[in-house]
Amino acid sequence: MNQITSQSGQNHAGGMRELISFRIGAQEFCVDIMAIREIRGWTAATALPQSPSFVKGVINLRGAVLPIVDLASRLGFESTEASDRNVIIVAQIGEQVVGLLVDAVSDILTITDDMIQPTPDVASETAKTFVRGLIPMEGRMISLIGLERVLPDMELEAA
């Protein structure tokens, strides 16, 4: 891991915050680490009827029934063909716990708020819905994602 990792675990004061970054295809995204409960390997999900295509189904997380959202499909990319190489990020969203299917978790970033650049005004609804800002990092671009509307029923409420 690079030097950024070594900075993690330091103080949160002065607008510092920690983000967890992950890959979907060639893209890099990150979410606030405080929302993340655990990271686990992919296990086959039980398909749910009458559900949007980005809901992969439900898995058993130590006795709780956990819905799995294919984040690629949710963000408007091609849906993920899940395999053992994929990873599920278990996130707490409000009262609910949801699994996010991604390709790989890459890093923990410690950034200050002023490093986050506003999302440029683009036409994509998906971008407006999920992308909270962009973070330039060593020549790469990492999109900061908000998880509040990942689940479908929240989408229904908004509609």
Add this chain to the structure above:
Amino acid sequence: MDPLAAIRETFFQECEEQLAELESGLLAMEGGDQDPETINAVFRAVHSIKGGAGAFSLEALIRFAHVFETALDEMRSGRLAASSDVLKSMLRAADVLADLVRAAHRGDEAEHPLAATLAEELRTMSGAAGVDDESEEDWGDFEFQPMAAAVDAPEAPPAPTGFLVKFKPRTDLYAKANEAALLLRELTRLGVAEVELDAHDVPPLSELDPEAAYLSWTITLTGDADEISIREVFEFVDGDCELDVTPLAGESASPAGGDAFDLSALLARVQGDAPAEAAPEAEAPPAAFDPIPEPVATAPVAKPPAPIAAPPAANEAAEGQAAGGPRKTEAGATIRVDLDRVDRLIDLVGELVINQAVLAQRVMEAGLARASAVAMGLDELEQLTREIQDSVMAIRAQPVKSVFQRMPRLVREVAAMTGKPVRLVTEGEGTEVDKTVIERLADPLTHMIRNAIDHGLESPEKRAAAGKPAEGVVRLSAAHRSGRIVIEVSDDGGGINRERVKGIAIEKGLISAEATLSDEEIDNLIFMPGFSTAAEVSDISGRGVGMDVVRRSIQALGGRITISSKPGKGSTFTMSLPLTLAVLDGMVVSVQGQTLVAPITAIVETLQPKAADVHSLGGHARVISIRGGFVPLIDVGMALGYRREPLPATQGVALLIEGEGGARAALLCDAIQGQRQVVIKSLEANYRQVPGVAAATILGDGRVALILDIDTIVAVSRGEMRKAG
């Protein structure tokens, strides 16, 4: 909740217990029980309710309870014979009392329609037994409104007088879980009291028996209270204490002062006699001594002197006496626990069970020999897990008594309305079942008992003609049978009139006139929606609902209900229910590679469809003919969107199911895997409700399986069929 509201809530909870005790006591007496302890228990129940009601100023309740209590007191003292008529009135009075308690709970001030009549009846009883009712009445009001009473009490002397009460509890008093502090507090309600503690008998700590009683009190009570009401405070400890009530000389309301207790002297003795081992040896007293202020002799009673007096046994019982009335203690200690905690524990153990099953399956898959140490250790773990599950479920289990004891009253009411004399016999009241099930048992049971009396039993004339005793018998029993609870409601009436039932079913278009039905099938027609044999909707069992509602609520609990009937001998309704709602008996099926669970209670039979029996109605709509009738054939995979093209019927297995309201349908699945008990898991907790899915569960391989919501699947596919047609 503010503290007073919480106490009030406790009072009403305890009232329910007292009411149950009252009723079962009266019923026992009606059944010939002549044990004086029974009438005492009945009296205590009413007295406690009255006492508690006094504390909350529930006037209507106090008035009625008082009259009731007076009549019971007459009976207790043998002046009023416990004849059958008297007991019948008393049972009705108990019903009214129960109504008044519930009305008070709701904050309902309305007059009870029967209260006045029954109060009059009770008064007549007590009066007939030779008691001057009026004066009783007066001191009754007096007792519970000490502040305002002077006006109502004609015999109250003009100047405040008082009594000198000497009270010395014996060890027995505490052993019976009475509490001296509560008695003293009760006494302070009667007027201004000065309490002095006499601790001269307290031995040195080395000789002190922590269970024994050493303390006595001298209370100088000034106010308008009379001797009777003072003695009444000590009513339940009569014989377990030395009590001496003497009127004060009148001129003096000051403490007698003579034998006041000097704490410092005692402390000196304690320290002198047992300097070193004092603390470890004395179990209860050391802590108890602390809160007593120095000039203990004239400490106001508002600060109860209890801590000093209460031996461990009394402490334990104190909570149970919050309503102010002493009552019998049960054998075995109990604690009150927040239900949420128990529920959480049950959830966790459910997860443990699943986890254990997953582990067992993994070990099998790993190819370890059955005799290997790991596999054997796992077997033991399985046994342990099961035991834990059983014990944990037992925490939430309750005897069905709590539901059964509501039924005698119902029987009395329905019997009075229909004019049929009825005796209710209950069996197996101690049978335990999960609290979640108990709560939902009352409605169907009420309905079935009403039905048994109204429709099951014949009129007295008909019974006489059939050579049966005039009094009909309704039997209510509960028992455990193969992991379920079986509840039976039977009557010794005329049985089901099959001709009539069939006639009505044909008339209402429920069956065709040509249908040939077995006796059993005819009997079960009464569960059809829209079926009611009563010529007109009666007030008792009609109410616009029929046995179909009973069956629906039983099915919603994962239960089954059946009827058996013998003409001229009576009918028996048998309900079989799961012991808990946390698990479900399921049929595990596979559909398009998915594993699904269908609740077994809804499944009537399974069958292998033959090509000749399946007919297409156009589109994807199909019906299957089963013994001459047609039921819709629903492809589960299509209904849930797992596949676009229907499975050829002959390649699958059909589950013939009966949904709410008795509608039948055949669900087509790919294969049946087996039958299993599954733990119910919520899907909504982390996701949302999914149409066609009732809940989820976790199978032995650790994967989630969905539990089918059969009614929705049937309803949805019916809607599609309508759209298609």
